[in-house]
Each structure stands twice: as structure tokens, then as C-alpha cells.
Amino acid sequence: MAGNHAQDATIGVLALQGDFREHAAALKALGAHTVFVRRPHELEQVDALVIPGGESTAMWKLATTAEMFEPVRKRVADGMPAFGTCAGMIMMADRIVDAAAGQQTFGGLPITVRRNAFGRQTESFEEPIAFEGIDGELTGVFIRAPWVEEVDPGVEVLARVAGGPATGRIVAVRQGNLLATSFHPELTSDRRVHEFFVSMVRDAA
Amino acid sequence: MSANENTAQAPALGTARVKRGMAEMLKGGVIMDVVTPEQARIAEDAGAVAVMALERVPADIRRDGGVARMSDPDMIDGIIEAVSIPVMAKARIGHFVEAQVLQALGVDYVDESEVLTPADETHHIDKWAFTVPFVCGATNLGEALRRIAEGAAMIRSKGEAGTGNVVEATRHMRQLRGDIKKLATLDESELFLAAKHHQAPYELVKEVAATGKLPVVLFTAGGIATPADAAMMMQLGAEGVFVGSGIFKSGTGLSEGERLKAVEKRAKAIVEATTHFDDADLIAKVSRDLGEAMVGINLDTLPADQRYANRGW
Numbered sequence: 001m002a003g004n005h006a007q008d009a010t011i012g013v014l015a016l017q018g019d020f021r022e023h024a025a026a027l028k029a030l031g032a033h034t035v036f037v038r039r040p041h042e043l044e045q046v047d048a049l050v051i052p053g054g055e056s057t058a059m060w061k062l063a064t065t066a067e068m069f070e071p072v073r074k075r076v077a078d079g080m081p082a083f084g085t086c087a088g089m090i091m092m093a094d095r096i097v098d099a100a101a102g103q104q105t106f107g108g109l110p111i112t113v114r115r116n117a118f119g120r121q122t123e124s125f126e127e128p129i130a131f132e133g134i135d136g137e138l139t140g141v142f143i144r145a146p147w148v149e150e151v152d153p154g155v156e157v158l159a160r161v162a163g164g165p166a167t168g169r170i171v172a173v174r175q176g177n178l179l180a181t182s183f184h185p186e187l188t189s190d191r192r193v194h195e196f197f198v199s200m201v202r203d204a205a
Numbered sequence: 206m207s208a209n210e211n212t213a214q215a216p217a218l219g220t221a222r223v224k225r226g227m228a229e230m231l232k233g234g235v236i237m238d239v240v241t242p243e244q245a246r247i248a249e250d251a252g253a254v255a256v257m258a259l260e261r262v263p264a265d266i267r268r269d270g271g272v273a274r275m276s277d278p279d280m281i282d283g284i285i286e287a288v289s290i291p292v293m294a295k296a297r298i299g300h301f302v303e304a305q306v307l308q309a310l311g312v313d314y315v316d317e318s319e320v321l322t323p324a325d326e327t328h329h330i331d332k333w334a335f336t337v338p339f340v341c342g343a344t345n346l347g348e349a350l351r352r353i354a355e356g357a358a359m360i361r362s363k364g365e366a367g368t369g370n371v372v373e374a375t376r377h378m379r380q381l382r383g384d385i386k387k388l389a390t391l392d393e394s395e396l397f398l399a400a401k402h403h404q405a406p407y408e409l410v411k412e413v414a415a416t417g418k419l420p421v422v423l424f425t426a427g428g429i430a431t432p433a434d435a436a437m438m439m440q441l442g443a444e445g446v447f448v449g450s451g452i453f454k455s456g457t458g459l460s461e462g463e464r465l466k467a468v469e470k471r472a473k474a475i476v477e478a479t480t481h482f483d484d485a486d487l488i489a490k491v492s493r494d495l496g497e498a499m500v501g502i503n504l505d506t507l508p509a510d511q512r513y514a515n516r517g518w
Contacts (some may be wrong), residue, residue: 054233055234066480098289100288120311121338124223124227125216131459143223
């Protein structure tokens with residue numbers, strides 16, 4: 001991890017709902033300056049944003065009532081580095097399938113994401129995942145997870161499911177400063193995906 | 206348990222990590238009791254992170270008496286169809302076949318709940334035997350750790366369901382928090398006696414002493430009726446809130462249309478107060494104009510045999 005500190009960049013973790021503490025712990029373990037973001041003035045103070053796992057409908061509603069929806073959407077559209085896992089991936093997708101009535105996203109990634117694509121909780125699973133740009137395998141933890149159904153040209157596919165009924169489904173993508181995974185690296189002690197994002201933030205600075 | 210990470214190439218279902226991880230995704234959120242698909246949609250619209258599908262809310266179970274059991278599968282199906290958020294359902298304490306049925310129906314979490322009439326007065330369900338995760342109630346640390354030893358992937362403080370009275374939830378949250386803090390002050394040689402005292406497995410006691418927290422997510426439940434109740438529980442260390450009768454039993458005395466509006470508003474207000482639990486200005490704002498909270502029960506008037514928190518061992 002030596003030399004991978006994000007210097008002075010401040011990384012925010014959207015803390016409306018979900019496993020935001022686990023993301024913050026992963027980022028802090030990498031030496032990144034990390035703060036929770038619940039309000040527009042807190043968003044103004046960050047250079048990058050992590051959108052955690054959780055329930056995407058609840059996150060959308062809470063972002064709207066906290067007057068965070070437009071500010072986050074605008075920052076992401078203006079090029080702020082962002083990393084979303086699971087519900088966070090849904091929030092970063094331009095298009096969603098099986099959305100709740102009227103459900104909106106921050107968008108930014110020109111992809112189509114299917115909610116709860118692998119099934120209900122009894123279908124939740126873990127599986128080794130190969131991730132473009134990271135050596136060796138990661139443990140992918142998929143919890144009522146979405147997958148990426150379509151990507152527009154220019155979106156890099158970083159990981160696909162390697163075994164089981166969903167083999168070949170896209171579960172990690174990147175375009176420019178935006179990174180999204182269907183699975184939850186924050187629920188493992190392996191920090192390499194967060195490290196990958198921290199270096200994206202450093203490169204964008 | 207198939208927690209055989211890093212070796213099998215096939216997907217590993219029902220590992221402790223995906224069960225406990227599911228509860229991590231609910232943190233900071235509100236789980237609402239619902240008895241119809243329409244109520245489930247109201248809950249989802251209000252920003253609930255999950256719904257608990259029930260035939261009767263606890264206040265009605267108290268009123269009606271008799272044996273309270275798992276809900277009708279048709280009713281659970283209807284609620285699963287109605288919403289995209291996770292659906293939980295309750296099984297009786299020790300009733301492993303009700304739990305098998307709920308797993309077969311595809312519910313996302315089973316609540317082995319003292320609100321229903323216990324089916325076994327000695328044994329809780331062996332929760333490791335299931336792919337679906339379980340949440341269980343607890344009044345103190347020992348009870349929480351016994352449930353975790355049996356495979357519970359999430360704990361909720363019991364409170365006293367169906368009363369609209371937060372006093373028992375407060376007692377149980379303070380007890381749990383106090384028990385955990387005390388463990389952290391002991392040296393290793395004292396943990397053996399602590400395990401005996403809590404009647405809990407030594408390994409789990411040692412883990413809590415080292416980390417200062419439960420190994421699974423801790424929600425609160427039982428008697429939460431207002432946004433301030435929810436925020437108080439969060440300030441006492443809950444990671445999220447179950448609201449049962451408190452939402453859909455509120456707004457009595459209003460016309461049906463007005464009552465529905467008041468219920469929607471209260472549901473939304475409790476969600477906001479749970480997220481922004483340390484923002485008193487916001488809690489004040491969302492607490493305005495909610496209509497009547499549920500009437501509630503003074504615990505002094507509740508006979509011992511009607512106290513649900515005493516169920517479970």
C-alpha cells in the first residue's frame with residue numbers, strides 16, 4: 001500500500017443509509033482523508049464520493065428529502081470521482097430495470113443496471129472474482145445484488161461473474177472517474193478495490 | 206454452513222457473510238410492519254428499507270388474544286409482489302417448520318419473534334441450518350449472544366411490542382450497551398467468568414470484549430411510535446429501527462382519508478428522524494402536524510403473562 005495515499009484529497013462517503021461505516025473504515029485503513037456526507041454543505045467539502053451499499057429506493061428518497069439529490073447528481077456530472085457498490089451502482093446508473101415506481105438515480109455511468117438481478121436474499125452468494133487491473137482474485141460478496149445489463153461504448157468492463165447460473169454477467173465497470181461494482185468489497189478485509197478507487201481520485205486531482 | 210471462501214468456484218449461498226451483510230445494508234433505516242400490499246407500498250414510498258409482512262400488527266395481536274402464528278402464505282406472496290425492497294416475516298420461537306415455509310416462500314429475512322406465541326419453550330430454531338438469514342430479539346448481551354451462537358445474523362432489542370411505549374426498548378438498548386461496555390473493561394482472565402455470567406459462548410464473549418460491539422447488526426424494536434422515539438434509540442446506539450404498530454395504528458379519530466395521509470406523513474417522518482438522528486431541528490420539523498400517535502399502553506397496567514419480552518430463553 002506504500003505510496004498509495006490520496007495525499008490531501010478528501011473522500012466523502014454518502015451516509016444517508018446503508019454500510020457507509022464499512023466504506024469509511026476501508027478508506028481510512030488506506031490513509032485516505034474520509035468524511036461522512038449527509039448535507040449539501042458537507043458535499044461541497046469533498047473531492048470524491050463513495051455511494052455505499054444499502055437500499056436504493058430508501059437512498060433515493062432520503063437524498064431527495066435531504067436536498068442532496070440534485071447536488072450529488074450535478075457533482076457527478078461535473079466529473080467528481082465516485083465509487084458505488086450495489087445500491088451505489090444502481091444510483092450511478094443512467095438507466096435501471098425493475099425500478100420502483102418513479103425511482104430516480106444520480107446517473108453518470110451510461111449503463112443499464114437490473115435491480116435484484118440475481119434474485120432474492122436466499123440467492124445471495126459469494127464467489128471469487130477476477131478484476132481487471134488487480135492481480136489475483138477477489139472475494140465478491142453479492143447481496144440481493146444488481147448486475148449490468150448493457151454498457152454504452154466507452155465503458156470499461158472490469159469484472160464478470162465466473163461461475164454458476166449468472167456466468168458472464170457484468171459486475172464491475174469504470175468510465176473516466178466513475179467506478180461501480182455489484183458486489184461489496186467493503187464487507188471483506190481486502191482493500192484492493194478501494195485502493196484502486198483511491199488511485200483514481202489521486203490521478204484526477 | 207458453506208463458508209468455504211476462496212476455494213469453491215461455484216457460488217457459495219447462505220454464508221455467514223452474506224447473511225450478516227444483508228443486515229449491514231439495512232443500517233440507518235426503518236423496517237415497517239405491514240399487513241397488506243397497500244401498506245407495503247406506503248412503507249416503500251416513505252423510504253422504508255424493508256417491510257415485515259404480518260397478518261396482524263402486535264397491537265391487534267394483544268387485543269385479539271389467542272395463538273399468534275406465521276402469516277398466510279398468500280398474504281406474504283402479495284406483499285412480496287407489491288414491493289421491490291426486502292420482505293421479512295415472522296416465525297414462532299422454536300417453530301423451525303414455519304421458518305422452512307418462509308424460506309420456501311422466498312422471504313429475505315425471518316424474524317424468530319416473541320410477538321408470536323412460542324412453539325417451543327426450551328429450544329430456539331437452529332438457524333445455521335437455513336439459507337435465509339434470521340433476526341432475533343434480545344433484552345441483554347447474554348441473550349443476544351445465545352441467539353448469535355444459534356445462527357442469528359441480526360439482533361433487535363425486544364422492547365415491548367404493540368404498546369407504543371418506548372420505555373422497554375430504552376431499557377434493553379441501555380442494558381445491551383452497558384453489558385458490552387463492561388466487557389471491554391475486563392482483562393482476558395476475567396472473560397471466562399463473564400461468559401458464565403452471561404450464559405453465552407466464551408468465543409463470542411471474547412470477540413465482543415475485543416471489538417466493543419456485537420458481531421452482527423443491532424436494531425431496536427418494540428414501542429417506537431414517534432420520530433423522537435426513533436432518534437432516541439439511534440442515539441442510544443441502535444443501528445436502525447423496527448416500527449410495528451406505531452405507524453399504521455396512528456391517527457385515530459381522523460376520517461379514513463385524513464388518517465391515511467397522517468400515516469404516510471408519520472412513516473416518512475420516522476424515516477427522516479432515523480437518518481438524521483442527531484439533528485434536533487430536523488426532528489422538530491418532521492414531528493409537526495402528524496396527528497395523534499397510537500394511544501399506547503402504560504406498562505404498569507400490563508400483566509406479566511402479556512409481556513412479550515419475557516418470551517425466549
